[in-house]
Amino acid sequence: MYAVIFKAEINKLDSRYSEVASQMRELATNKYGCTEFISVTEGAQEIAISYWQDQEQIKHWKQDSEHLVAQELGRSIWYKSYKVQILKILREYSTNA
Amino acid sequence: MYAVIFKAEINKLDSRYSEVASQMRELATNKYGCTEFISVTEGAQEIAISYWQDQEQIKHWKQDSEHLVAQELGRSIWYKSYKVQILKILREYSTNA
Numbered sequence: 001m002y003a004v005i006f007k008a009e010i011n012k013l014d015s016r017y018s019e020v021a022s023q024m025r026e027l028a029t030n031k032y033g034c035t036e037f038i039s040v041t042e043g044a045q046e047i048a049i050s051y052w053q054d055q056e057q058i059k060h061w062k063q064d065s066e067h068l069v070a071q072e073l074g075r076s077i078w079y080k081s082y083k084v085q086i087l088k089i090l091r092e093y094s095t096n097a
Numbered sequence: 098m099y100a101v102i103f104k105a106e107i108n109k110l111d112s113r114y115s116e117v118a119s120q121m122r123e124l125a126t127n128k129y130g131c132t133e134f135i136s137v138t139e140g141a142q143e144i145a146i147s148y149w150q151d152q153e154q155i156k157h158w159k160q161d162s163e164h165l166v167a168q169e170l171g172r173s174i175w176y177k178s179y180k181v182q183i184l185k186i187l188r189e190y191s192t193n194a
Binding site for chain 2: 003005038040041047075083084085088091092093094
């Protein structure tokens with residue numbers, strides 16, 4: 001199992017942002033096999049993490065034509081800067097208090 | 098390089114929380130070699146990501162006596178539930194808009 005961490009410094013989130021973000025989430029899940037997607041924003045800082053079965057899915061998702069448009073909107077309007085990390089999950093545990 | 102993702106559903110953050118969180122951050126960095134720590138909270142959802150050079154550091158950090166107390170406070174007071182994932186960074190890229 002793999003994860004993609006997206007960390008961004010927000011510039012300006014316009015009305016189109018939430019619409020596109022929702023579309024991208026749906027596309028990643030329905031077409032490319034993303035199994036989970038979470039996003040948390042505090043002030044100008046956004047962290048989003050998506051989970052995938054294999055790295056091929058991540059590569060295809062990165063090259064999706066609609067996603068490329070969203071990436072360009074991200075770079076030119078919504079974000080001052082962002083960083084993407086591709087990771088392999090080694091182990092995990094959870095606890096309920 | 099390794100990352101630890103901590104995802105929590107917040108129960109109740111009392112006055113002790115920010116003090117302990119700050120101490121733990123300092124301890125992880127100064128004693129155990131954590132290279133970066135970021136934390137973002139939105140509503141009841143918290144995501145924290147720490148970065149490490151090797152897995153031994155992460156294991157030692159998990160077993161630190163002060164950290165064990167903090168973990169217990171987390172389970173019993175601050176969080177309803179949480180999940181921890183240990184990951185290896187395969188590649189990364191960043192961009193400035």
